[in-house]
Amino acid sequence: MNTIPELIRTVPLQHYLVLSTCLFFIGMIGVLVRRNIIIVFMCIEIMLNAVNLLMVSVSAYRGEASGQIMVLFIMAVAAAEVSVGLAIIVMMYKNLKTTNIDLFNQLKG
């Protein structure tokens, strides 16, 4: 019943570490490079998913369920964050008629 799955036997945990680091930095470069605010938002989602993947892999390798519960909470928080953020984006688009974040400098002192 409690046999080791083939993936955990053959693939070391470091590879998951490297994969989620790759995903996280792809998201970070996207946040830095792109100027469309919706794509910046999507890159933040990629970063959240990279962290989720790392947590699930460590939790599966260690046999600890707490990491997966934490991923569940991250997903809930991400859903709330996306709904509020998209509402803010829609309101900014109504006011400024653009989604370029270089033009969203109204808060600059």
Next chain:
Amino acid sequence: MQNLFYILSGLTIFAAIMVIISKHPIRSILFLVFTFFLISAHYVLLNAQFLALVNVVVYAGAIMVLFLFVVMFLNLNQDIERFKSWIPLSAAAISGACLFLVFFSAFRTSVLASHENTGGYQQGLVENLGEVLYRDYLFPMEICSILFLVAMIGVVLLGRKERVEPIKNLVP
């Protein structure tokens, strides 16, 4: 199984890069949906079936539909990245890649301290996760429901049609 992992990893990184590269927002949203499905496949390989299902339902289902709805609602065809100068873009890409290299070289030689499995390999199934969630993490889950209530109220307040006050009433 090993080859499956590497193929899935390559596809995931390819889809995530395509999210950044593609010019049109709709195309990058579709690539993001593809990325989420691939990450769900990783969860299935890691024997975390419940999270794979939740990932498909919440991310690829709810969040991405919200993104698609907003992009189609905003009609973004006319302004696709007009302000483009190469110096800040290349500076951002190069600095991100350098930071990635630092992390990668740190992880490549790292030795994870304690690696033994304590709880068995069936932790990701619904029965185990539900037991842990309702036994140890009951209070954070209730806080989560309050968070959703607050988010819902916030979205309704933000999306409300604002009544424009005349400026002269604000000046005493």
